[in-house]
Amino acid sequence: MSQNIIPHHLFGKEGKEVRFSAETLEKVNKIISRYPEGQKKSALLPVLHIAQEELGGHLSVDVQDYVASLLGIQPIEVYEVATFYTQYYLEKVGKYVIEVCRTGPCAICGGEDITDYLSEKLNIKDGETTADGLFTLRTVECLGACGYAPVMQINTEFYEFLTKEKIDKAIEELRQKANLDKPKESKWVEKF
Amino acid sequence: MGRKILTDKIVIPGINTFEVYKNNGGYAAATKALKQMTPSEVTEEVKKSGLRGRGGAGFPTGMKWSFLDRTTPGPRYLVCNADESEPGTFKDRYLIEKIPHLLVEGLIISSFALGAETTYVYVRGEFKTQIGILSKAIREAYENGFLGKNILGTSYNLDIYVHSGAGAYICGEETALLESLEGKRGNPRLKPPFPAVKGLYGRPTVVNNVETLAAVVPIINIGGDEYAKIGIGKSTGTKLISACGNINNPGVYEIELGLPVETFLNSPEYCGGVKGGKSLKAIVPGGSSVPILPANLILKTAAGENRLITYESLSDGGFVSGSMLGSGGFIVYDENQCIVRNTWNFTRFYHHESCGQCSPCREGTGWMEKVLHRLEHGEGRHKDIDLLVSVAKRIEGNTICPLGDAAAWPVAAAIRHFRHEFEYHVENPEIVKNHKHAPVPLKEMEKV
Numbered sequence: 001m002s003q004n005i006i007p008h009h010l011f012g013k014e015g016k017e018v019r020f021s022a023e024t025l026e027k028v029n030k031i032i033s034r035y036p037e038g039q040k041k042s043a044l045l046p047v048l049h050i051a052q053e054e055l056g057g058h059l060s061v062d063v064q065d066y067v068a069s070l071l072g073i074q075p076i077e078v079y080e081v082a083t084f085y086t087q088y089y090l091e092k093v094g095k096y097v098i099e100v101c102r103t104g105p106c107a108i109c110g111g112e113d114i115t116d117y118l119s120e121k122l123n124i125k126d127g128e129t130t131a132d133g134l135f136t137l138r139t140v141e142c143l144g145a146c147g148y149a150p151v152m153q154i155n156t157e158f159y160e161f162l163t164k165e166k167i168d169k170a171i172e173e174l175r176q177k178a179n180l181d182k183p184k185e186s187k188w189v190e191k192f
Numbered sequence: 193m194g195r196k197i198l199t200d201k202i203v204i205p206g207i208n209t210f211e212v213y214k215n216n217g218g219y220a221a222a223t224k225a226l227k228q229m230t231p232s233e234v235t236e237e238v239k240k241s242g243l244r245g246r247g248g249a250g251f252p253t254g255m256k257w258s259f260l261d262r263t264t265p266g267p268r269y270l271v272c273n274a275d276e277s278e279p280g281t282f283k284d285r286y287l288i289e290k291i292p293h294l295l296v297e298g299l300i301i302s303s304f305a306l307g308a309e310t311t312y313v314y315v316r317g318e319f320k321t322q323i324g325i326l327s328k329a330i331r332e333a334y335e336n337g338f339l340g341k342n343i344l345g346t347s348y349n350l351d352i353y354v355h356s357g358a359g360a361y362i363c364g365e366e367t368a369l370l371e372s373l374e375g376k377r378g379n380p381r382l383k384p385p386f387p388a389v390k391g392l393y394g395r396p397t398v399v400n401n402v403e404t405l406a407a408v409v410p411i412i413n414i415g416g417d418e419y420a421k422i423g424i425g426k427s428t429g430t431k432l433i434s435a436c437g438n439i440n441n442p443g444v445y446e447i448e449l450g451l452p453v454e455t456f457l458n459s460p461e462y463c464g465g466v467k468g469g470k471s472l473k474a475i476v477p478g479g480s481s482v483p484i485l486p487a488n489l490i491l492k493t494a495a496g497e498n499r500l501i502t503y504e505s506l507s508d509g510g511f512v513s514g515s516m517l518g519s520g521g522f523i524v525y526d527e528n529q530c531i532v533r534n535t536w537n538f539t540r541f542y543h544h545e546s547c548g549q550c551s552p553c554r555e556g557t558g559w560m561e562k563v564l565h566r567l568e569h570g571e572g573r574h575k576d577i578d579l580l581v582s583v584a585k586r587i588e589g590n591t592i593c594p595l596g597d598a599a600a601w602p603v604a605a606a607i608r609h610f611r612h613e614f615e616y617h618v619e620n621p622e623i624v625k626n627h628k629h630a631p632v633p634l635k636e637m638e639k640v
């Protein structure tokens with residue numbers, strides 16, 4: 001890992017030791033092998049998805065630095081990417097991240113009321129996490145599912161044609177599931 | 193009934209698997225192309241078909257392929273654009289989900305035609321399920337000898353890899369997509385050089401949309417000439433239209449280009465009319481980036497002719513009274529929708545998605561968003577309306593990539609066709625302050 005890291009103004013380094021399991025590392029190396037010699041950096045976006053999921057739910061500076069070292073690039077090259085794309089979380093998020101679409105086609109099909117309802121129900125505003133650490137609410141732009149509006153995504157699973165009843169049901173199910181503390185289904189690492 | 197050549201087999205159970213797809217005529221086109229045709233013969237068929245890019249710009253695909261620099265030694269790339277993030281567009285997701293092997297087969301034929309031995313499919317990161325489906329289809333194609341080394345006993349080798357984005361609309365722009373694929377921020381590149389000369393890793397590259405590449409399969413099956421017979425004039429073939437908004441049957445429909453907009457909107461076979469028996473107020477026919485048209489101008493052109501779903505008919509009248517086919521994202525607004533609110537919403541989208549490289553786009557979209565927010569919330573002034581028009585004009589044509597235009601056009605069009613609604617907002621601050629829908633019915637507003 002590079003020793004000459006410029007101190008970060010956005011978020012601090014915790015200095016925690018992070019690393020992938022041997023199994024995940026093997027998968028990561030397979031992803032890297034898809035790009036030509038000398039183009040390891042191409043694997044950055046997919047590897048960040050995996051890192052976020054497997055190393056704590058968000059991309060802490062430690063995780064970003066670790067990914068930089070894996071791909072042989074400067075930490076700044078990871079920071080500028082991690083801060084550009086909306087699917088990367090830079091701060092701690094809840095176990096379930098609710099991303100509700102706020103763009104036109106959803107908005108004209110009742111999306112705004114759905115967002116308000118979620119906010120009231122969970123008693124949090126856009127960008128906040130519930131006190132129990134279960135849910136984070138984020139409004140996002142078009143999810144490419146406008147014909148099924150209003151739409152939200154919870155940890156990358158889509159919930160479509162939303163109504164208040166459907167939201168109640170989904171939240172209740174997730175609360176139950178969280179108690180059982182099952183591992184997450186559909187992991188990124190298995191998709192590639 | 194319109195002819196279907198992309199989605200005709202979607203109803204067959206199990207068509208997402210290699211076996212069922214192959215047993216129903218799948219991979220016949222790939223076999224034909226690789227075993228009986230040369231790369232230039234394949235390109236020739238695509239040229240003859242008149243196929244135009246389905247990602248939004250409508251550029252002739254055969255011509256794009258023939259611009260690819262084939263003389264410089266070293267690798268060339270095909271990159272499939274499955275970023276699908278234009279609001280109103282959800283057709284590529286549908287194709288990948290329902291019939292992934294059609295895309296895989298299209299990729300094989302197209303890569304062969306371009307002489308590409310490595311092909312990447314850039315899928316937006318939110319489509320994790322679809323990434324899984326496509327990855328599985330690709331694995332099956334490898335297992336059955338349609339990918340890998342010496343495909344079907346020929347000397348042709350091809351690897352296809354799925355690459356995920358991570359949430360950025362701008363990565364749909366082809367040079368931003370290439371930057372992103374190289375592991376960088378999605379900052380569009382200055383052109384020229386075009387990707388056909390210097391693309392991925394500085395190598396000659398073709399970027400095509402999912403639907404474009406899928407359409408290559410029927411073109412090889414039936415022949416370019418036969419494909420060109422479907423549609424009207426320079427709008428050949430079929431197009432997937434993703435219909436959403438205030439209609440009875442939202443969804444993805446394959447139509448023959450040339451279908452009247454009115455038929456598409458009202459026929460029970462397609463949108464099934466405006467929901468709840470309400471009146472039609474406006475339609476955005478090609479994704480959020482194209483001009484919005486009021487009911488009278490979307491159903492008929494200014495000259496009173498039926499508006500058809502073709503590249504030419506939808507743009508008839510230019511920006512004065514026309515729009516564009518764009519990506520085929522068909523967004524329908526009923527009489528209760530507020531045009532000012534929708535314009536503010538879309539502008540917020542473009543401001544959020546601007547990569548920030550050029551000041552007209554970065555600052556202009558933010559400025560427009562602020563002014564529109566003011567108007568929408570009853571704090572606007574009359575001169576704000578002209579201010580918006582002037583900012584939009586200054587963005588248009590002055591930026592590195594077309595996102596600037598895409599942000600400017602909808603604002604200009606909304607004011608052009610619905611100026612009275614913007615004026616109503618200025619004059620009735622108390623009424624518009626807390627509304628989400630149109631403050632008064634369409635007819636009344638026009639009287640104001």
Ligand SMILES: Cc1cc2nc3c(=O)[nH]c(=O)nc-3n(C[C@H](O)[C@H](O)[C@H](O)COP(=O)(O)O)c2cc1C
Binds near residue numbers: 247251366594
């Ligand atoms: C801001 C912006 C976003 C775009 N988004 C997409 C997209 O999501 N999918 C797509 O296929 N093309 C998109 N395009 C168009 C691409 O730049 C490119 O023209 C297209 O992928 C070429 O493929 P085609 O010729 O097959 O249409 C976008 C263009 C711009 C300017």
Ligand code: SF4
Binds near residue numbers: 594595
């Ligand atoms: S027009 Fe906007 S999105 Fe395109 S390069 Fe400029 S700032 Fe970036």
Ligand code: FES
Binds near residue numbers: 104279
């Ligand atoms: S606008 Fe919500 S998914 Fe497209």
